[in-house]
Each structure stands twice: as structure tokens, then as C-alpha cells.
Amino acid sequence: MAIITVPRGTVDLLPSDMSIWKRMEKTAEEVCRLYNYGEIRTPMFEATDLFQRGVGETTDIVQKEMYTFTDRGNRSLTLRPEGTAPVVRSYVENKMYGDPNQPVKLYYCGPMFRYERPQAGRQRQFTQFGVEAIGSDDPHIDAEVISLALEFYKRLGLKQLKLVINSLGDLDSRKKHREALIRHFSPAIGEFCEDCQNRLERNPLRILDCKVDREHPLIQSAPSILDYLNESSKAFFHAVKEALDDMGITYEVDPTLVRGLDYYHHTTFEIMGADFGAITTLCGGGRYNGLVEEFGGPRVSGIGFGLSFERVILAMKAEGLEVSGSRTxxxxxxxxxxxxxxxxxxxxxxxxxxxxxxxxxxxxxxxxxxxxxxxxxxxxxxxxxxxxxxxxxxxxxxxxxxxxxxxxxxxxxxxxxxxxxxx
RNA sequence: GCGGUUGUGGCGAAGUGGUCUAACGCACCGGAUUGUGGAUCCGGCAUUCGUGGGUUCGAAACCCAUCAACCGCCCCA
Incomplete structure (x- = not known):
């Protein structure tokens, strides 16, 4: 008789695991208190439409990773695959744009769900800690959000951290760059792998970090987004970098840093940790414009990040840090x-x-x-x-x-x- | 969605067709010490080898299927 096991890609957290989890939760809470971010808890599932429109129809998340089901009232619902869309939904629904305290600074901790093949650092249910600062166009808030994530990791003892930033520019810059990329790759797209051929129309930026074709000369010579930033986008990116410099935060600019979600504009960033298998991204985030409007709110932008507790543990183990705790x-x-x-x-x-x-x-x-x-x-x-x-x-x-x-x-x-x- | 590796007691792991009614180590239980832990010694602890089917006189081992885990690709946190 076969015993019933946890669903694929999920795990049980046992009493011996809880010490590090409590530590991470407490650290997140404490850092957010210091930075003045308030906790928000949104439902574990939402209208499917929220993610289709919020995350983007062309993204992998929407195309193949969502846990979608129909309830008894025939509504299509989806277990949340990420935290930003729900938070923005709540921001609009609760009219937080009318709050005299602006920008609205929120954080959340909880499970997210994506239907993927599990491997090291990737599960079907995983736990994200994320923040969103909505309502300000000040580049200093970008730097604040980035520094908050770094502070969280530092407090847990992680040292091997690398911050990578990039700017995708505003809509206008993005569009021009996209066209330039398509012009650049189109004539010779037949020489690229099948994935890249599909990427050409869908998201040509992705061709740049393709692992199969990385040696192709056209990749080296591809137009950089940084050359297509218009004046205001350039100024914004410059201001973000300056703010990071002022805080003594070191970073690397990577013009090929492309995030998987459609809603990013201007600042994007990732924090990488020590090697634990194939995945080293601990945290990903960026600025989004248009998302609030999309859900019926005013024309304001936001910036946030999401990071996974599971990957924190892997990174800590890779750095040789103690993650177990004994009860007494x-x-x-x-x-x-x-x-x-x-x-x-x-x-x-x-x-x-x-x-x-x-x-x-x-x-x-x-x-x-x-x-x-x-x-x-x-x-x-x-x-x-x-x-x-x-x-x-x-x-x-x-x-x-x-x-x-x-x-x-x-x-x-x-x-x-x-x-x-x-x- | 695709590829690789693996699946033996609570855990780690040997065994790759014939006394295997399955070694060893850890853990656990009992005893030496009839009321005292962390050391030592002794003893106990899988009719069973992920699941289903097949080959064979005979399988944990060979074949097929299936499930799962781990790792990698795509992509991401």
C-alpha cells in the first residue's frame, strides 16, 4: 500500500526546520518596521484575470505556470504566482491612493504557487517576502527598496551578495530598443536556436542572455538598451545609481538584465547569492508603471521586489551558515x-x-x-x-x-x- | 514541456540472477549499572528490497510500464 505523499514540488516544514523560518520572518518584519513598510495580507487566490492582465499574457507565468481552477460558482481563480499584482489590486480596491501618507509602502510574506518542474531552489509552492512602494516617482525610493532587500540578507549573515541593476527605460525607450533588436537579429535569426527564434517577436531582449547562442557575434554587437534610453529615462537611471552610491551600495550594471514580467519599466534589479546549483538569483524586482492604471487606479508608478525564503536557506547553506536550531x-x-x-x-x-x-x-x-x-x-x-x-x-x-x-x-x-x- | 540520475529498515548504505529467512554504520529499545544522561561492552530491531506486470527452476538484482525524488534545460523567486 503506497502512502500518500506531499504534492509534487511542495514540502513539509517540520519542527526542526522552523527556527530558521522564524528568523527570516522576524528579520523581514524588523527591517520593514525600520524602513516604515506596513504589512499587507492578500488572499492566496485571485481572479485569474488579475494575473493575465497584471503579469502579462506573453509571460511564462501566465502561459504555462499558473494553478488555475474553476470554483462552484464557475469563476476562474488562480493561486497567486507572485505578489505584486495582488498588492496593486488591493491598493486600488482600498483606494490607498487617497491615503494622505504617500508613497504607500507595503510588505508581504507568504506562499506563492507556480506549476514548474521542481529542482534546487525551485518549488511549486514557495515562500516570498516582498515589498511594494507605490505612488512616488522619486529615484530615491528605488534605492531604498534595493537597500531594504540587501539589509534583510545582511542581517541573516549572507555576505556573498551581488547586486545587478539595469534600466529598461520608459515605454518610449523600450519600444525603440525592441524595434532595433528585431532589426538587428531578423536577417540572421535562422542561425539561432529554436528558443531564440520564438523570442524574436515575443521578447527579443531574451535573446541576449540565451545560453545556447552566447558566442554568436550578433549578440556581442546587439544594440544596448542603455543606448536607447531617452533623456528623462537616462536621468532617472543616473539618479538611482547616484542614490546607491551615496548609500555605499556597490552594484554592477548589466544591460542584458531582463526580468520575466511584462510590467517593468525603468529600474530593474536582481540580487545574486552564493552558488547552490543552477540558480543563484535570490531576489528580483523593479519599477512598474501602468500597472495601477491597468486595475482602475490613478496614473502612479511603483517599485518593489520579491525574494524567496527557500533560496535564502540554500544561499546560507552554501555560505556555510548555520540554519538549524535546537529546541531546549x-x-x-x-x-x-x-x-x-x-x-x-x-x-x-x-x-x-x-x-x-x-x-x-x-x-x-x-x-x-x-x-x-x-x-x-x-x-x-x-x-x-x-x-x-x-x-x-x-x-x-x-x-x-x-x-x-x-x-x-x-x-x-x-x-x-x-x-x-x-x- | 524536454533530458539525466536514483528509488533497499526511522536515516545513511552494501548487495547487480542461486543458503539474502538482506551486510555494515547511525538512531532507537533492553541489559551490564534492580533510582540517574552525554563514554564502553553485550543483545534486540526489514518474511523484505518504490508500485504493477513480465522473463526464469529461481529475482532486491534482468525486461517493460508506472509513480516519485533529486539534478539540469526553458524560465524564474
Missing amino acids: LDCFFAPIGEKARAVATKLLYACRKAGISADMDYMDRKVKAQFKQADRLGARFVAVLGDDEIARHVLSIKDMETGEQVDVEEDQIIDYLKTKLED
Whole structure:
């Protein structure tokens, strides 16, 4: 009989995994508090149309990666594949553009879903932490968002980080560049791989970072987006770089950095980490114009990023950082016999009530095995209680670190443990 | 969607057609120490080798199918 397992591309997070997850959640929360971003939680599923229009019909996400289903009311819904579209939807729906506090700065943490073949750093359900700053055209907010992501990683101890930035320019610049690329590649597109031939009309920028054709001379000589930026786009990109310089953040400009989602304009960026298999992108983000308008809001732009907790863990492991955490216990009760068990139970709950973490044996183990169990649980103290102790109204408390053992009056045990634990 | 590798107890792993009623290590349980952990020694712990079918006198091993995991491609976080 085959057992039922988790769905493909999903995992269980077990108690031994939770320490690093809590750390990441707390770090995200703390950094966002310092940067003054407020938490938002949107539903795990949305109208399918939200992603089709928001992310873009031509993107891989929409074309082949969405978990789409029809509910009993015959509505087409989709498990969210990314966080920006839902946040912008909520921004518009809740009329946050009318909030006197502008720009609106939001962050979210939660599961995202994409139907892909799983591999290292890629799952069908994964967890994203992301921020969105909506309503400002100030290039300084781009730099703020980037620095927030870097700060998050730094606080978790990651050092091997590389920031790559680029500008796609405004709509006008993008259009001109796209035309230039198509002109550039069209005559010889037959020499390129099948993927690139498909990319020509769909997204010619992608040809630039094709792994198959990277040696092709036309790639080296391809027109750079940076040469097609109009004056205002150039000025904007310059200002973003200047702001990063002012913050002491180092970066690399990569004119071939193309992000997979249709909504990006101007600033795009990625943060790469230490090698963990084929994937090194930890975080991706950029500025989007037109998205708010698309969903019925005013003509404002936003900038944000998304990063995956799963990849943080992989990067930490690749850098040799500790990601496991062991639980500890203040006191383990080791009763001997039925009478002792009753007394131990009473004291066990008294400890817990007093804020001392405590547990006891429920497997009817021998004393020796109870000590072994206490040791495994990382218990600081073991409280032994047999007929002898009961008769004298004491417990024999053993300090598992020092090995010293003393008798403590039954009604003194809470005070005794508290004092000892405070040292 | 395509390609590669793998699938043996709780975990790691040997075995590649004939005493395999499956080695070894870790973990776990018990004992040496009849009320004391982290050391040592002794003992216990898979009628079964992902699942289904086939070949054979005989399969965990060979063949086919299927499922899954891992890795890679595309693409992404």
C-alpha cells in the first residue's frame, strides 16, 4: 500500500526546520518596521484575470505556470504566482491612493504557487517576502527598496551578495530598443536556436542572455538598451545609481538584465547569492508603471521586489551558515512510580504556569531512559521524584550541565528553577 | 514541456540472477549499572528490497510500464 505523499514540488516544514523560518520572518518584519513598510495580507487566490492582465499574457507565468481552477460558482481563480499584482489590486480596491501618507509602502510574506518542474531552489509552492512602494516617482525610493532587500540578507549573515541593476527605460525607450533588436537579429535569426527564434517577436531582449547562442557575434554587437534610453529615462537611471552610491551600495550594471514580467519599466534589479546549483538569483524586482492604471487606479508608478525564503536557506547553506536550531527545555520531570507521577504532573503544570518550559515522560520509561530522553530534549534540569522524595516532600533536581544534584523542597521548586535559570 | 540520475529498515548504505529467512554504520529499545544522561561492552530491531506486470527452476538484482525524488534545460523567486 503506497502512502500518500506531499504534492509534487511542495514540502513539509517540520519542527526542526522552523527556527530558521522564524528568523527570516522576524528579520523581514524588523527591517520593514525600520524602513516604515506596513504589512499587507492578500488572499492566496485571485481572479485569474488579475494575473493575465497584471503579469502579462506573453509571460511564462501566465502561459504555462499558473494553478488555475474553476470554483462552484464557475469563476476562474488562480493561486497567486507572485505578489505584486495582488498588492496593486488591493491598493486600488482600498483606494490607498487617497491615503494622505504617500508613497504607500507595503510588505508581504507568504506562499506563492507556480506549476514548474521542481529542482534546487525551485518549488511549486514557495515562500516570498516582498515589498511594494507605490505612488512616488522619486529615484530615491528605488534605492531604498534595493537597500531594504540587501539589509534583510545582511542581517541573516549572507555576505556573498551581488547586486545587478539595469534600466529598461520608459515605454518610449523600450519600444525603440525592441524595434532595433528585431532589426538587428531578423536577417540572421535562422542561425539561432529554436528558443531564440520564438523570442524574436515575443521578447527579443531574451535573446541576449540565451545560453545556447552566447558566442554568436550578433549578440556581442546587439544594440544596448542603455543606448536607447531617452533623456528623462537616462536621468532617472543616473539618479538611482547616484542614490546607491551615496548609500555605499556597490552594484554592477548589466544591460542584458531582463526580468520575466511584462510590467517593468525603468529600474530593474536582481540580487545574486552564493552558488547552490543552477540558480543563484535570490531576489528580483523593479519599477512598474501602468500597472495601477491597468486595475482602475490613478496614473502612479511603483517599485518593489520579491525574494524567496527557500533560496535564502540554500544561499546560507552554501555560505556555510548555520540554519538549524535546537529546541531546549528548562526542566524534565522523571517520576518513578504511579504516586510520583501524580505529584510530578501537578508540579509540571505549576512550572508551565510560572513560565518555565517543562515536560515529563509519557512512555513509562525506566529512570535511566528518562535521563536519556531529558538529555535528547536538551533539558537543563531533571527533577527526579520517587518514593523517597515523596516521603520527604522534596524533589531531587539535577543540573544537566554541571551534573550537580540537590534536594529541593516541593514548594520551593519554582523559585529554585527560576533563580538558577536566570544565571 | 524536454533530458539525466536514483528509488533497499526511522536515516545513511552494501548487495547487480542461486543458503539474502538482506551486510555494515547511525538512531532507537533492553541489559551490564534492580533510582540517574552525554563514554564502553553485550543483545534486540526489514518474511523484505518504490508500485504493477513480465522473463526464469529461481529475482532486491534482468525486461517493460508506472509513480516519485533529486539534478539540469526553458524560465524564474
